[in-house]
Amino acid sequence: MRALYWFREDLRLEDNPALTALCAEADEAVFAFVMPQSNRWSRSPERMGEHRARFLAESLVALDKTLREQGNQLMILQGDPDVTIVKAAQVWSCQAVYSQRCHTHEEEVTAAKVADALPHYTFEGATLVHPEDLPFDVEDLPEIFTRFRKKVEKRGLIVRDIHPVPTIPPPPSELPDEGIEVESPARMSGLPKTTMLFDGGAEAGMKRLRHYFWGTRALSTYKKTRNGMMGWDYSSKFSPWLALGCLSPRSVYHAVLEYEDDVESNESTYWLIFELLWRDYFRFIAMQHSDRIWHKTGLKDAPRNPVTHHPLQWKDWCSGNTKSAYVNANMHELRLTGFMSNRGRQNVASYAIHDMGLDWRACAAWFERWLIDFDPCSNTCNWLYVAGIGNDPRPQRKFDVDWQAERYDPDGVFQRHWNRLGEKFPCNPDSVP
Template sequence: MKTAVVWFKTDLRLHDNETLMKALAQSDQIVPIYCFDALHFETTEFGFKKTGSFRAQFLLEAIEDLDKNLRELGSGLLVVKGKPEIEIPKVVQQFKAVKVFAKREVSYEEKQVEIKVQAELFKLKCELQTFSTSTLYHAEDLPFSIKNIPDVFTNFRKKTEKDATVRATFDKPNAVISPEIPPLNLPSLADLGLTFEAIDNRAVLQFKGGETEGLKRLQHYFFETQCLSQYKETRNGLIGADYSSKFSAWLALGCISPRYIYRELKKYEQQFGANESTYWLIFELLWRDFFRFMFKKHQNKMFQPWGITEAKAGPKTVSHKLLENWINGRTNVDFVDANMLELKFTGFMSNRGRQNVASYFCHDLKLDWRFGAAYFEQQLIDYDECSNWGNWAYIAGVGNDPRENRYFDIGKQAAVYDKNKAYRKLWLGK
């Protein structure tokens, strides 16, 4: 029998998963695996964990859900822990697999791991086949090559909307034939070097990982409440579950696909009508695409102090006192402090909050923006490498912002978006 390994990464779903569907079409049986890469749980050069407790908990829930959904189709998920370039070849040898199917990476570190895995598989005469499954628009369908993608979002968006189309989604498989997969063996948070932190009950949402929960959230936000029709008006909110879609956490781990969201949104428009709000959700998915393609284009530049600019000034120094005060909501700027406490105790913060605290960090405190980005990397449930580092570079003035010195007047922002101080009272108690 022709056996293939399907290596799940940040595509933890059965619906619209080209990697999985191609593996099923080309094989007699598949072995679905997930590898807990030790690299993802290390402490970075900035002193923060690459994965903090909130996101790790969400990840464990997502993997558990994927295993449950696979078992319902006659398969299951094999979990391994260690370096993928060591663990995946072991699984290939164990099951005599001839191919490994996986999601294609764009970010520098992930790309290096992919190259190492490919080299080890080559020694076993096993092919690694990768598929692009993370974006709304497929890279091959863009009206420009990756190296010629405009560095300004508006130019990218207008031409893409005009000249490219969104591909159809892949259906969820009806059955998955696999050799016997042992019961799920998940590491604990302690095994990953972390301790459990409950999400504070003031959180906008008690996020729970997994495809099942992601699809449920879409159903709620679109069809049950029709909140989508007011998205553009409410998206700058700060309190409550429904001021925005909150899809970001499920998108980040691939528990839901952007093309599936697009497909359901088009159904919604047919049922309830299209308006600026329904378009605006697609607009936000395009931003997500843009940053992913920027990482593909600029690679490691996005992690340098000067970003994609040519002004190669040395990194700014970091005052650990100022950094700690910012993290712990002790800057004495109430709007910044409220947002930072929400992030600390829930692993989430609104888009409006993120822009304000990042602007304050870069332009008021004048600290090295990469420390802020690294803290977000540790803390956010919905951390997405390209969106996080791309947005931080943007606000720091070393990314894709066509305007120089983008500065947020925090007092003015607070007066507009929290005029009755309800948000600040919620988090600061005053």
């Protein structure tokens, strides 16, 4: 059988159930990834900023390299994903398409359209806990994270074993070998040498994991340091690789278990798994609520705050020109590096919604554009959470940003660092939509 593998949010060979399934069935395979052009899609040039575009390009080049080591290759196709995949499958006479299941509405609709044209086998692979291993149906997902976590942990967390890298079937002999071409924006020059630079690809993700676990043993102190703001090792920084599926959450989980056997098991080692459960929770919320997560009122019937759009204030927030030096520093870090700490994200989100009265959807779109680790489920559901229209049991989650700055940046080192760089490399006001 000849089959087409459609890489989506799973740019890896290890622990990839859909890929394993294809390799068990197919004698020949075509591997494809689609770069959409229309701004309906998050990976279109309009919606994907330079940091995410570069990380994606590097990840695709790395994936192509690992496929080539096994005698196959990656094809980069342009167009609307459903039409493009069906056309490619027909052109290369593939009898079936395999892919990892995505959990957002538009992606599910696209997958269904492919399934209308030819057999399309989809497999779970994005979450730590397989949806079938939950102690309830996704429709009955608890509304509050703590209840979800307690139920999932009650009978012992069920995490399936890792799928080893499969043997990749050869390509059809008529498939041209043109090498892949992906546009990769150059890295910004002029930033200090200490600036975090993320390299895309599965091997780079594993390298980061080895560094964070066995290289520095920073995992042992994660719970104490995770609210940090400066430097590489206050938190894992796994999110960009997890978002594109270069790393699977199960690989991280099994590495934590290994670390607990080899080095130590403590609150911090558990806490990383706890955070991966947050990630799962937001995926399951997206599965449960489908496109409702993008509604102005989120999962509620009415907004908590009156939502208005203030064009000038909006520009100030995006470009890091608000009255809060702490918010500004975070916004500069985001625009200049593609990353912002979790503490920073919570603060700038709260400030945008509760202090400036901005529309959370516009702010979430700004994050989508700039975050290297943009993930539609984590991003949207975290915004809903801060806006009080998601899964937060508290009616209001307003941060006092001055108090937060005092607590998490007591000497102002973070603020001075990024506000100075923000002045040196200001945001072009025309780039703010």
